[in-house]
Amino acid sequence: MSTPQISFLKGHGTENDFVIVPDPDNALDLPASVVARLCDRRAGIGGDGMLHVVRSEAHPEARAMAAEAEWFMDYRNADGSVAEMCGNGVRVFARYLQSAGHVSEGDLAVATRGGVKRVHLAKDGAVTVSMGRAELPGDGVTVTVDGRSWPARNVNMGNPHAVAFVEDLAHAGELRSVPPFSPESVYPDGVNIEFVVDRGPGHVAMRVHERGSGETRSCGTGACAVAVAAARRDGADPALTGAPATYTVDLPGGTLVITEYPDGGIDMTGPAVIVAEGVIDPAWLETMIG
16 A cells, blocks of 8 residues: 655744644554654754644544644654653644634644643734643752753753753753763653853843754743743742743744743743645655555
8 A cells, every 4th residue: 555645844933843744633654763754854854843733532642632622732852752742843833723724813722742732823923822830840950061060950841851050051062962960860751951041130041952852943841941940040939929920031043932920820922933835755755664
């Protein structure tokens, strides 16, 4: 049986880029090896991850969320592994739904493995995602690069993060491989590691090693984790002050604005762009599956 033709799109949010595969009925078999090859920047389409677009009722992991969210973001890392959440991915996912005519400007809900996320598509093109609450496990780690070590705060945004404040972003090193951290038992399934410097009041810059992808141009959940960690460091925990804490977060690929509210809710606002669409060559795909 020949492999069916598969459509795809390419999009990015602050240059965190994704291969988008629409599959409303969850009919496609997309093993990790195929996802990894599609995300390969030399042998495939190229991307920091894949956004597999499925109706919630058609996916066993999302069926319970179908009453709240029609669409499920089945997110995969660039190495093909499954991930709980991707903040930039949610914005691009919502932009795809809008471009495909499934939703219009305004509010919508997106199901993810990290729960249902509320999204607002603004007229000016910005996309705001309600990212939920951060969890702050008490156990942190020490991150070491080229002989320098820093304490890193443990922040969970539906996926795990270790946030280290450093003097210079260059101290993070090459970030293609996972920066060593200890104790490793804190993150048995791996972790996203952020290195952060201050740019001014309420303004930070960061680099990130994303679990399963290496250094990326941007990480939405990472920016949220950084803002949460910065607010605690700065004595601006909204739960204690009663006032929202807003941080502008500069990433290599652009800027995100993160606001944490006294009730613990976190909003992330930034751009999302669809740049291309096409069809995957069935013959090429057969060699991947075969």
